[in-house]
Amino acid sequence: MLLSAVPAVAIATVFLLAPGVVWAWWRYPAADGVMRVCVGLALGLAFQMHVVALLAAGPGITARSVLVTTLLALAIAALLIWRTRAPRLGRRKSVTPSPMLPLAGLILLITATRLAPLAAQQIPMGWDSSFHSLLASATVTSGHLPTWTPYERMPINYPYGAHTFIAEISLLTGVAPDRVFAALISGVFPVLTCLALYAMALRLLRGNEYALAAVAAYGLLGYWGSVNYAVWGGLPNEIGCFLALAFFAVLFTPNTSWRHSIAGGLILGALPLAHHHVMLTVALLLAVFTLYLLARRWRGDRDASWLLRNLWLMALVAVVSIAYYALPLVLRAGRLQDTDAAIYREDLGPTPLMGSGAVLITLAVAGALITYAPPDWRSRWTLVRLRMTRPARGFLAAMSLTLLGAFIAGYYLYGYISYAWITHGQATYSLFTPSRFLTDLTYFLALYAAIPLAALWRWLGIVGARFEMGDPGAPQVMGACLRGALLLALLGVACSSVAQQVDPAAGQLAAGEAQEFAWVRAHTSADTVALNVDATAHWAPYFTRRESAITPIPTSEFSGGYAAEKQYLSTVLWTLLQRPPMTQVIAAGTGTALPALLGRPVAVLTTGSPAGLVGSLAFVSGDQRVFLLTNGYSRLRPVGQLGSVRWWTGASPAPPDGWQTARTETGWSGDTGEIASRSVAYLRLSAPLPADAEISCLAQRDADLWLDGRPILQACDGTLHPLLVAAGAHTLALLAHWSPGQQPWAHLFVVARGAS
8 A cells, every 4th residue: 555655755755855954944034933944845845856957967866876965965054054143033922822733733634634545545546646657767767857768759848856856765765656656745745735835824814823724724625736636646736836835935024134035046946847837827926926016116015115126036046046947948938839738628527616625715705805804894793803914915816816817718718719719619628727727726715714714713712711601610621622623524524525535446456457567567578569558558657667558648748749649550559459350451651650669569458358369368367468469560551552652742832733532643752751841741542442441540730531532521530430432442632730840640541341
């Protein structure tokens, strides 16, 4: 079970982040210990994400290099403490009890609810978990920054911070990357996030009771951005939001010094290494907040002036610290169209705005009404006395409205635009995974929800005290009982959110699948391709360490070339393998995947016994079967002798009108060498077709198909369609669109029963 990995992962995390914590505890200017620990944890994480790039370029990312580097950083932190003057922290004047004990108890309760599902899980849940574990394992194996090699032939675009951090812990502890991932997302970073949220809430809401209530609202009532991280595997988003919360806590510290500016800038600069979406979101939020502060300063608000100064100084430090990574990232921005970021559709159901949790949203709305109500009305009717500053109220409003607006624009508005004008009624897309905006919104909703939650906690104590006033000798337990009931209600909401993670089918491999993966890894050659077709197919590359037909790839990657072509070819191959061996295939196409796959052995991982795999069974474990094919993709080899395959290579960009029918004009060639540099390709195939012929075609972007000059609508969607033709000679014509810079490809397959 995954739970057993938590202690080792937690200890390794504390060690890796210790350099930042040691320095911040003694030298970061903050009166409260939680703030110093929070900043230290964020600085330690930023250090580890930066230093691995140097290790990768030098001795490599190994257990020894990580250990030595962290110990050296601890020595440097101790030297800085020794050689620099301690900041004047001042004293916190408060008659209330220390919040450390209730904060620790609350975090322990929240973490326990997160860890409970790991006791029954074998693998982390979610598609994202599989590719994060895969990339982390690439660093463990190679000692370098993660790449998609040898699983895919494409450059990596995803930030490496989370993957290298997983790899460092795996190297130090010997715990497998997937188990480290589960321990971090469900055990370690919920603790770090709660600490950062407490520090931020203390700066904005200016009260320990409100900061504790914010942690309770987030950890026990939140769903998206809280419990839901473990469901889909959003560890980099969780890490990015932890860094963002720590940065905002530093930003709102008054009377700042150079230590604040450097610490805040280094934390902000680490965001691009953690998660691109959080980086873009924080950049958007800071741009909106800057405009708000400029407007406030123009109206003479002095608080706006020091906040602007803090923001600009920290932004300058951030730009300098991350320039080595950010500059190549900016240069790649023009390749956004080569990813799925703008052509992927999220299906969020009828009520996506409730994704953060109905109870949390209800309390947040109440908190917003209280926050922006007139002070007299607020004190009289709600008994809430807020000490929030005007910039803090403006910050919360600007951040919440910006995130809500970004979701509406990316999901509803862009969905309508893509349906009406981009795809002309063919598809609806989402922009930049808009659910992530609501995920990030959860943290700000928790700050609003803290206000009525803290007021309710205080009111229950007052009610209990008044009830017992009639009997002075009675034990003072009524208030404690009422508050305990409230805490149990909050815990009940948290348990109901976590309940779906305890589903017996969640976080499990199928019976015999672990043995199947292990056999492929141990008994097949390194160039074997795993044709993975089961429900947990996305874990096959990680556990087999083999290139697979289906690699879990995020929408941010340049996957439209080799990866997409290989997946389509594998889908066609799997379809053919389920048919009798005498099935006839006529194929025509171009690309980089088929030449790379031809001649390589194929391990088919399935639970059935397809008709085309008779005699190739190599391993059985329960219902799981492995079939080995010496040259599996050879069935997709273009067969020219069955007909004439011609590509337009003429001097003009397009062939003459009527090119979809068999003609004799010049400019057509069987050579595909010149068409890859064009954005449009024209293919014509003339061959004898049987009456039961079926066709499948697909191209990197899109394609149109004609049969004997007659268009066949929506035929090139990658699935098989009956041609419904009379037996005899026919001409098929294909018009393919692609991006020349991303391994262009197009394929057409005609399938029919008959002698092969």
